Amino acid sequence: MLSEGHHHPYDLKKIFKKNKMDEVSEINDGKLYYNFESLLKKGCIEKIEVVREENRPERTVYGITDKGKDVLKEKIYESFTNFKGIRSIYSSVIFLKHTDLDKSAYMLEEVVNKLKEKITHYDEVWNNIKDKTPPSVHLITDYTHNQMRIDLAWLERVVKFVQNGLQLDGRSEF
Incomplete structure (x- = not known):
């Protein structure tokens, strides 16, 4: 999904739910955040920015790297x-x-x-x-x-x- 644009994990979770993808695969917060951390450590994604909306915690927005596209x-x-x-x-x-x-x-x-x-x-x-x-x-x-x-x-x-x-x-x- 990051090859389509920059997102934070919660964005993706909403996209999965909206498109009923959560019914096809088992996506939970733990797996989602773990995968982001894992991809970040491997250099497949990078932090783009940290955003904060009113009354919301900070969220880190990620993007895919060239290595990530190859992977x-x-x-x-x-x-x-x-x-x-x-x-x-x-x-x-x-x-x-x-x-x-x-x-x-x-x-x-x-x-x-x-x-x-x-x-x-x-x-x-x-x-x-x-x-x-x-x-x-x-x-x-x-x-x-x-x-x-x-x-x-x-x-x-x-x-x-x-x-x-x-x-x-x-x-x-x-």
């Missing part, structure tokens, strides 16, 4: 390399505009290819054992296969989004 890119790329499921790349998709889009598209295509291989493997295994399994397993397997196909379709859409310069249905991300 952000690497964390996004890392999330694609270590893909564990759609939720594991949510925040990376939000901040794609801070990456090399060609590299991101290539990495996402790799994720798509791995998921296609996984689906093919599951289909082969399932075809060999489905006649020997109870109906309850069929229900679970049907759900799993459908979910993988939904994930694949979404990932393919994300690849197109990146390849089109972060354009979706004629609307720009910027």
